[in-house]
Amino acid sequence: MLDFTLTEEQLKLQKKARDFALNEILPVSHYFDEHDQMPLFLLKKAHELGLQNLNIEKEYGGPGLGLIESALVVEEISAADAAMGTSIFGNTLGEEPVMLCDNTAVKNKYLPLFVREPKVVSFATSEPMMGSDVAGMRCKATKDGDDYILNGTKYWVTNGGYADYCSIFATEDPKARHKGICGFLVDMDWEGVSPGLPIPKMGHKTSNTVSIKLEDVRVPAENVLAPPGGEGFKLAMKTFSRTRPIISAFATGAARSAMEFAIDYANKRRAFGQKLSQFQNTQFRIAEMYQKVETMRLLTWKACWEADQGLDPTVTASLAKFYTTERVVEVVNTALQVFAGYGYTNFFPIEKILRDIRVLPIYEGTSEVQRIVVSRHALNDYKAIMPKLDDLKRLKGDDIKKAAREGLKNQTVWRCRICGYSHYGEEPPDECPYCKFPKSAFKKL
Numbered sequence: 114m115l116d117f118t119l120t121e122e123q124l125k126l127q128k129k130a131r132d133f134a135l136n137e138i139l140p141v142s143h144y145f146d147e148h149d150q151m152p153l154f155l156l157k158k159a160h161e162l163g164l165q166n167l168n169i170e171k172e173y174g175g176p177g178l179g180l181i182e183s184a185l186v187v188e189e190i191s192a193a194d195a196a197m198g199t200s201i202f203g204n205t206l207g208e209e210p211v212m213l214c215d216n217t218a219v220k221n222k223y224l225p226l227f228v229r230e231p232k233v234v235s236f237a238t239s240e241p242m243m244g245s246d247v248a249g250m251r252c253k254a255t256k257d258g259d260d261y262i263l264n265g266t267k268y269w270v271t272n273g274g275y276a277d278y279c280s281i282f283a284t285e286d287p288k289a290r291h292k293g294i295c296g297f298l299v300d301m302d303w304e305g306v307s308p309g310l311p312i313p314k315m316g317h318k319t320s321n322t323v324s325i326k327l328e329d330v331r332v333p334a335e336n337v338l339a340p341p342g343g344e345g346f347k348l349a350m351k352t353f354s355r356t357r358p359i360i361s362a363f364a365t366g367a368a369r370s371a372m373e374f375a376i377d378y379a380n381k382r383r384a385f386g387q388k389l390s391q392f393q394n395t396q397f398r399i400a401e402m403y404q405k406v407e408t409m410r411l412l413t414w415k416a417c418w419e420a421d422q423g424l425d426p427t428v429t430a431s432l433a434k435f436y437t438t439e440r441v442v443e444v445v446n447t448a449l450q451v452f453a454g455y456g457y458t459n460f461f462p463i464e465k466i467l468r469d470i471r472v473l474p475i476y477e478g479t480s481e482v483q484r485i486v487v488s489r490h491a492l493n494d495y496k497a498i499m500p501k502l503d504d505l506k507r508l509k510g511d512d513i514k515k516a517a518r519e520g521l522k523n524q525t526v527w528r529c530r531i532c533g534y535s536h537y538g539e540e541p542p543d544e545c546p547y548c549k550f551p552k553s554a555f556k557k558l
């Protein structure tokens with residue numbers, strides 16, 4: 114059965130997240146954005162309210178909720194401040210490799226700790242010279258007895274300046290590409306780990322983004338999330354399949370609030386003797402924004418649903434990610450156009466939303482990377498329902514009125530595989546009358 118009704122528990126969780134977003138994030142968001150500062154206290158508050166670690170399983174002390182619950186929560190948080198969505202949800206990105214790995218010792222040690230205490234957990238695949246091409250990472254993991262020694266620099270690490278732990282991906286051999294990659298849970302207090310300065314960004318200023326330098330960092334065997342041999346790469350990709358639907362929820366939340374602000378403004382601002390909302394042009398813009406917000410949420414929920422059903426959500430996650438993160442840019446731009454000059458000021462929230470959401474089609478795999486995932490699926494794995502073009506049979510009759518009454522009789526059709534022309538009769542023609550290819554171009558249907 115297909116059902117979009119939220120349960121009582123889901124509605125309660127959504128309300129809790131909405132109250133937190135409206136009462137605690139929204140009023141302070143502008144101030145911290147202006148000062149380029151991540152408000153750490155809000156991460157702690159989110160933890161205290163039980164809005165983090167939603168997917169940690171019950172056996173590790175977590176609530177064991179699904180991705181759909183995460184999407185409900187982050188839509189609300191991102192509606193207030195998309196960058197805070199990244200900051201708060203960044204923890205789940207960092208924890209996901211621990212949840213998904215096969216190392217039960219690391220799960221038993223850290224997952225209950227993340228539930229109990231407001232630890233900040235980051236995630237790092239990207240490097241200064243590499244983002245999209247995850248298999249091309251250079252940060253080196255060298256085996257030393259049962260331990261590994263890490264050397265290199267990770268870049269763009271969300272919350273890295275505040276992190277207690279970081280899921281770090283490195284390679285045993287850069288030439289081995291996918292096969293060389295391994296994953297580790299690194300304690301940020303270990304010797305040799307040093308975060309860089311916050312990277313100055315266009316938006317997402319309430320989210321901290323830094324590099325992490327690793328100099329002879331010794332990782333004990335118990336903190337290996339995935340050994341080399343291809344498992345590390347798979348672990349990173351499995352993580353993205355579960356976190357990309359949540360980026361879609363960021364996009365949905367931000368688009369929703371931009372639309373709501375635009376509706377409010379259009380009902381208030383007057384031009385040429387009437388409210389903006391009375392111009393059909395504005396009404397159509399609002400309809401388009403509304404249409405996009407609704408379809409964004411549908412695709413986000415579909416990807417979450419697939420994950421929660423135990424299906425592989427990879428393709429829908431990519432689809433949702435590039436659909437929603439491109440639509441949000443359009444919705445926020447449209448909202449800014451409704452505001453016009455005031456939208457361009459920082460007295461109103463639209464310019465911040467626009468700066469914040471511009472990164473959504475970039476991080477966790479650019480829109481181009483998502484297109485690669487989806488096109489590979491469509492071209493190689495997707496099972497078509499329609500017959501092959503060469504097998505497309507077109508029947509015909511002598512009398513259209515009779516055919517409309519009685520239907521068409523089956524008959525032998527020869528289809529030209531080059532130009533698609535259909536020939537009727539027991540034998541194919543000697544050559545195609547249209548493309549002039551010989552008899553051999555015809556297929557009997």
Ligand SMILES: Cc1cc2nc3c(=O)[nH]c(=O)nc-3n(C[C@H](O)[C@H](O)[C@H](O)COP(=O)(O)OP(=O)(O)OC[C@H]3O[C@@H](n4cnc5c(N)ncnc54)[C@H](O)[C@@H]3O)c2cc1C
Nearest residue numbers: 236237238239243244245269270271475476477478479481
């Ligand atoms: C605010 C912020 C937070 C981030 N947080 C994290 C984090 O917490 N952890 C982490 O590991 N990373 C993080 N990132 C990094 C992010 O995931 C990368 O920026 C992203 O993957 C793109 O990599 P890149 O910037 O190196 O671009 P590149 O890979 O250099 O790509 C440049 C351009 O080329 C295109 N391109 C590349 N390859 C192809 C191809 N095969 N076909 C077609 N086009 C292609 C890309 O789509 C893009 O348009 C963050 C980034 C930002 C900006």
